[in-house]
Amino acid sequence: MFKRLLFLLLLVSAIFLIYAPGIHGPFIFDDLPNILHNSLLRIQTLDYSSLTSSATSGSAGPLKRPVAMLSFALNYYFASGFEALAFKISNVIIHSLCAILFFILCIQLRKLSALCKQEIAPPSQTFYLAAAACLLWAVHPINLTSVLYVVQRMTSLSALFSLGCLSTYIAARNNLIKHNLTSRNAGLLLASLSCLILALYSKENAALVPLIIIWLELTLFPNSSLLTRFSELPQSTRRVIYTSIAILFTLVLFVLINYASNGYASRPFNIQERTLTELRVVSFYLLLILIPRIDAFGLFHDDIALSTSLITPWSTLSSAIFLLVLMSTVFVFKKKNPLYAFGLGWFFIGHLLESSFFPLEIAHEHRNYFPFIGLMLAITALIPDKYAQNKKFFSAAFILVLILGATTYLRAVQWGNYQRLAYFEAEHHPDSPAIQALLSNAAFQKGDFETATTAINKAMILSPDETAFSLHYQNILAISKKTIPHQVQQDTLKKIRNNIVSPSTELALDQISGCLIKPICKPLIKNYIEWLDELIKKKPKQSYFHYLIGKAHRASSNYALALNSFQRSHELDKQYLHPLFEMAGIFLSLGQLDQVELIIGWIEEKNKASEFRRPKELKRLKTMLENAKQQASDNPLPPT
Known part of the structure; x- marks a missing residue:
């Protein structure tokens, strides 16, 4: 012992x-959408509601992997972030x-x-x-x-x-x-x-x-x-069992292949x-x-x-x-x-x-x-x-x-630093488009725009059908304060029209949408809206695309179009509550507090039936509304 x-x-x-x-x-990479950007993992208490919300917040796999998601939430709680x-x-x-x-x-x-x-x-x-x-x-x-x-x-x-x-x-x-x-x-x-x-x-x-x-x-x-009992069965009985197993196996295989075939639309x-x-x-x-x-x-x-x-x-x-x-x-x-x-x-x-x-x-x-x-x-x-x-x-x-x-x-030494990981990966796998994109992002974060541009251009050459790389390229040009050539935008739109919408493309759109509210990304808003217009033509019932174009309209202060887009996004997916929070944010910024209260009522009603409940965000929104009301009562508008 x-x-x-x-x-x-x-x-x-x-x-x-x-x-x-x-x-x-x-x-890195898939850690961001699954963990870092998953607000439901940010639990503050170990109550039943918080734990179940975090456990069911996953999107990977048919079962959503609640045990793993719960472990991430517990990590967040005990590490305080x-x-x-x-x-x-x-x-x-x-x-x-x-x-x-x-x-x-x-x-x-x-x-x-x-x-x-x-x-x-x-x-x-x-x-x-x-x-x-x-x-x-x-x-x-x-x-x-x-x-x-x-x-x-x-x-x-x-x-x-x-x-x-x-x-x-x-x-x-x-x-x-x-x-x-x-x-x-x-x-x-x-x-x-x-x-x-x-x-x-x-x-x-x-x-x-x-x-x-x-x-x-x-x-x-x-x-x-x-x-032993099986081997003692009559030969005819064993043949029936073998035949039944073979038929069952064939049926299961047919069902699985049919199920798998539906997932190749987003694969090259x-x-x-x-x-x-x-x-x-x-x-x-x-x-x-x-x-x-x-x-x-x-x-x-x-x-x-x-x-x-x-x-x-x-x-x-x-x-x-x-x-x-x-x-x-x-x-x-x-x-x-x-x-x-x-x-x-x-x-x-x-x-x-x-x-x-x-x-x-x-x-x-x-x-x-x-x-x-x-x-x-x-x-x-x-x-x-x-x-x-x-x-x-x-x-x-x-x-x-x-x-x-x-x-x-x-x-492990290589993995201990993001830039070091990217440089070594690129050295070992120079013909990997994803690794070149990783190197581009690492160099971009370090402020090395020349390496970032070179790497993303190589990624586009290695994988000409991947739209995500073209989106990242425009993002680099915008943040490095370089003019985005008209032809680059036309080529990007052509890729969007002709190629599949890959998971990497959706991730790139999500990442860039967060930058649009920053002054440095303002020149990208017009192009971003054109990207989403093309995507919505391809997939008009994709709620997420309407949500993203709504964020772009909001970043350009076009609140009417933003509200329409967010409303359409929610209509297409009643369980998707992000658009409602964005609408509440717009009305809050405009001082239309009655509209905010109305949307909070919608969220409370939808939150009960939603697979992905957002109690913390709802509580935060209510607090912001109360603060806005208090500020309005402390500073009433002068009589007209």
Whole structure:
């Protein structure tokens, strides 16, 4: 027991030491809309209303990920603000807990594997092999974005609860073999189910955990009573069951593909291109894990070329063959080395959602966080127990931990500063449009307008169909007090008309809208309104676009058009309360307090039924109204 506690202490210490340089870095990219700009996370009390409002304030995924969103709100509350350091330390703690659970799970699985082979797992060898697997996973640089990229807490929290689900399930399953169903087993199964629910509401990837459990049953519980009874069924009955499963699988696959197809409207690739490209991407992930070159890692991997067929590029076919051969080893070693089969199966199951036909971005390193645990189990399963206390094993493990830890440490140093991160990312991925945009933004914040302009121009060349880069380019020109050429605006409008409205474009519009009220961005208002006019022609029922053009009209003091736009925005989406607050702000500035009271009544009524309630903003608006009334009574207008 002392040995295990000492190892866990060293494990957590190593994790904090390696990630220490990166915890002082800022919020970046998706952190901004999901966390920093989410007013519902700014809770002041831990009452039920505040907690539920913050938990349901997410927009990512079909389940909105309330567990992760609640954790962000609690971070805000206990840190007294959006302090990036507090959020990143919390992520490091979650990563440490995942590593501890992986260690526990690894010991459980190695014991199961030994039983499966009718062997006895030597405690000492089991400990050392589990410790090696856990430590190598914990310090590997591919996990860095899941730790230092704050919003990816969704990934690490889901992994944490998924590990808890698997560990408690195995404990319950072992007890069921020995004692049948007892209150202890029932409690463990309930705990496992609770962990699965928490994992699902952290990120939807946890929907794959039941498949991993089924694979666990097939590989490490092959002699269970359920499987034995199934094998004893008449052949005709088994055929009916197999046929039913095949039909169900086909129907589910058809529904999922149909669902996924609807999401490609905002992507620069189609379902075939993404599915084929993912063959190369998964192979690329394996290369990153096995040969962790620091210049190969990155925040974005949009410099990966799309596969348009199995032979274009040729590496698509070679990747497909490689993955098929690798998957076939699962069945070859299923009886001889069940832990290897289980671990490798876990890796491939873990990639079924994010590395298949769903309309997500092509590649992200954080997608390996949970699947990599399975791969690490498979790799260490290839090491015979007798070598676990060998000096060569210790030496090799120590050297690998040093190499991986040093690489992660160097990456953490880069992540500790926004400008440094952008410059290193651009050096490692010069052909990534998103990285060039990141470099442009970092240089822009530093006041280096020349580098900012050069980088955003390169991003536009690398990705000519991405409208967001053209919007950012105009924003840079405006703030650097340069004239925006007429042709630049015409080219931007042409892109808006002809290209898809990507999430990056919507994010750029949102960011620029916040600048319009500043004097330095006033020259951009006319162009901004023209952008929104084109977008509204394309998507006339998109509430958000009417809201944004309303903000632009308000910034230009054209209050009549602003009010019309905000009213139209709210009519299109009754749950969207932002336009009502903007309308109240206009009437407040005009001194029309009766209108403000009327809108407050609307907000109170809508707030009850809204999915995204805004009690704090409503309270603030009421306070502003009372102050305005008090000021009006203290300074009455002279009689006319």
